[in-house]
Amino acid sequence: MKFIKLLFAEAGDGRTRLLLISILPGIVMAVVIALVTTVSNNSNSEELHVVEMGFFVLGCATVLFTMNRALNAMTALVSGFLDRTRQSIAQQVRRLDLTAYERIGPTRINEAVGRDLQTIDETAPAVVALIYFVMQLVASALYIGYLSVLAFGVTLVCFAAAAYFYRRSYTDAEDLWKAATASESAFRLSLDHLLAGFREVKLNARRSDDLFANYIVARSHEVERLRVESGRGFNRGQTVSDIFFYALMGAIVFAIPHYVSEASVPSKITLVIVFSSGAIGSIIRTLPMVARANVAVESLHRLEQDLAAATPAAPNGNTQGDAAIFDSLNARALTYTYTDPAGGPAFSVGPCDFQLTAGETVFIVGGNGSGKSTLIKLLTALYEPDSGSIRWDGTPVTGANVEAYRSLFTVIFADFHLFDRLYGIDEVDHAALQRLLVDMRLDDKVSFQDGRFSTTDLSSGQRKRLAMVVSRLENRPICIFDEWAADQDPEFRKYYYEVLLPELKAEGRAVIAITHDDRYFHFADRLVWMDEGQITRVEKTGVEFA
Ligand SMILES: Nc1ncnc2c1ncn2[C@@H]1O[C@H](COP(=O)(O)OP(=O)(O)OP(=O)(O)O)[C@@H](O)[C@H]1O
Numbered sequence: 110m111k112f113i114k115l116l117f118a119e120a121g122d123g124r125t126r127l128l129l130i131s132i133l134p135g136i137v138m139a140v141v142i143a144l145v146t147t148v149s150n151n152s153n154s155e156e157l158h159v160v161e162m163g164f165f166v167l168g169c170a171t172v173l174f175t176m177n178r179a180l181n182a183m184t185a186l187v188s189g190f191l192d193r194t195r196q197s198i199a200q201q202v203r204r205l206d207l208t209a210y211e212r213i214g215p216t217r218i219n220e221a222v223g224r225d226l227q228t229i230d231e232t233a234p235a236v237v238a239l240i241y242f243v244m245q246l247v248a249s250a251l252y253i254g255y256l257s258v259l260a261f262g263v264t265l266v267c268f269a270a271a272a273y274f275y276r277r278s279y280t281d282a283e284d285l286w287k288a289a290t291a292s293e294s295a296f297r298l299s300l301d302h303l304l305a306g307f308r309e310v311k312l313n314a315r316r317s318d319d320l321f322a323n324y325i326v327a328r329s330h331e332v333e334r335l336r337v338e339s340g341r342g343f344n345r346g347q348t349v350s351d352i353f354f355y356a357l358m359g360a361i362v363f364a365i366p367h368y369v370s371e372a373s374v375p376s377k378i379t380l381v382i383v384f385s386s387g388a389i390g391s392i393i394r395t396l397p398m399v400a401r402a403n404v405a406v407e408s409l410h411r412l413e414q415d416l417a418a419a420t421p422a423a424p425n426g427n428t429q430g431d432a433a434i435f436d437s438l439n440a441r442a443l444t445y446t447y448t449d450p451a452g453g454p455a456f457s458v459g460p461c462d463f464q465l466t467a468g469e470t471v472f473i474v475g476g477n478g479s480g481k482s483t484l485i486k487l488l489t490a491l492y493e494p495d496s497g498s499i500r501w502d503g504t505p506v507t508g509a510n511v512e513a514y515r516s517l518f519t520v521i522f523a524d525f526h527l528f529d530r531l532y533g534i535d536e537v538d539h540a541a542l543q544r545l546l547v548d549m550r551l552d553d554k555v556s557f558q559d560g561r562f563s564t565t566d567l568s569s570g571q572r573k574r575l576a577m578v579v580s581r582l583e584n585r586p587i588c589i590f591d592e593w594a595a596d597q598d599p600e601f602r603k604y605y606y607e608v609l610l611p612e613l614k615a616e617g618r619a620v621i622a623i624t625h626d627d628r629y630f631h632f633a634d635r636l637v638w639m640d641e642g643q644i645t646r647v648e649k650t651g652v653e654f655a
Pocket residue numbers: 211447448455456475476477478479480481482483484523
């Protein structure tokens with residue numbers, strides 16, 4: 110019962126109180142039931158049963174009050190847990206290095222923060238009800254024991270048998286639910302292809318049919334099949350449990366009266382069992398929810414373990430993001446190897462040497478897949494190299510200063526993300542921002558209001574220009590642009606190479622631009638050629654020197 114363990118672990122010092130206020134209403138309800146059975150057996154008397162009525166009202170009020178407190182406590186507990194977990198996952202994710210992030214993947218993180226936390230949230234109040242009904246049953250069984258030891262024995266045997274058979278079905282059903290959850294992840298991946306590739310799917314009916322019929326529908330059916338099987342397991346458990354419950358009723362009504370001397374006992378026990386049927390039904394309905402929450406807790410724990418194993422120690426360096434001092438960068442023999450899905454080595458970059466000084470403009474050129482973007486990720490310390498080192502102004506880049514080192518860079522990746530706000534820029538220079546919007550010819554499209562851009566729904570070239578605005582506002586000493594000009598019109602492409610890059614250089618910034626625009630190569634101080642993950646050639650002002 111991972112879920113229930115988690116809740117009580119989360120309750121901390123309030124565990125005993127939570128347990129007490131969850132247990133109490135069930136016991137009190139059993140007492141109320143005992144009271145009702147006693148009074149109803151004396152109903153032919155003329156008495157008003159004022160005392161019993163008082164106890165009845167007091168009992169019901171206690172049940173209502175304590176249940177309400179227990180539910181409130183559980184809501185507060187689970188909301189606190191969700192809040193902490195959401196924050197902790199986001200915190201761990203932002204500390205991941207890029208390799209670990211790519212390995213874990215956003216789908217798993219989204220599923221944990223969405224589906225798993227929602228399941229936990231929805232199931233938590235049901236646990237209070239579960240404890241309530243279990244305690245009511247236990248206390249009712251004890252009351253039956255008080256009335257008749259024989260009936261108590263029969264009740265225990267029936268309950269134990271029902272629990273045993275329910276447990277067997279429950280375990281199988283929980284495993285099937287786990288498999289359904291895994292299949293649902295595969296289904297979501299297929300659905301993601303439909304959503305992210307909507308235009309491409311729309312344009313290609315065969316692709317649309319294939320994706321829909323062979324993946325989305327097939328995987329959805331698989332989820333359905335496993336859920337149905339899992340549901341059948343839970344239902345089988347319920348039916349088998351019910352058989353023992355009816356057997357108990359039959360024994361109490363038809364067999365027990367022959368063995369007990371007091372005539373009112375069988376009818377009292379029957380009444381208790383009739384009242385208990387509601388509790389048994391509720392327990393049986395709640396247990397599948399708990400099983401699903403167990404699966405959610407397990408998958409959440411697995412993610413947290415993977416995040417913890419991958420999360421580097423909290424950085425000691427400057428995390429404020431403005432390490433403005435930069436003279437030189439010297440990378441030596443950097444290597445990095447991607448792994449394939451089976452964990453084997455795939456594409457390798459390096460060993461690569463790379464130097465950069467303030468005010469220098471370097472173009473990295475080479476064919477598709479030659480390793481240019483990977484080299485950038487190594488130079489910016491997004492990927493930790495398998496071997497080799499980087500020195501920043503003569504100081505080795507290590508875990509202690511890597512945050513400060515990263516804050517030297519502003520990067521516009523080929524597949525960049527455009528943020529809606531200027532996150533991390535506390536005091537926005539509105540005049541400079543407006544100038545940049547004019548320079549990028551975006552001033553009639555985008556404005557900056559209430560701390561955010563009025564829109565990011567722009568053409569791909571305009572989105573890149575807005576990313577350039579943000580990049581320039583970041584005011585970093587090293588600017589990296591991965592094929593920024595690729596989807597600019599000729600006029601803006603010219604502006605980029607002939608005006609923007611020289612302007613950045615004049616400001617003393619180092620620029621690394623990945624490009625295929627050979628007609629502008631002469632604007633670089635150095636050209637670095639890459640092929641098959643290696644730096645194959647370096648040219649300086651047209652003179653090849655390495
Ligand atoms: N996340 C990844 N996981 C595994 N392999 C990758 C990953 N990213 C890139 N690769 C591999 O590394 C190789 C180099 O990719 P990279 O993006 O560095 O090339 P590039 O020179 O920037 O290409 P392009 O000009 O097409 O952008 C690719 O051929 C690809 O096989």
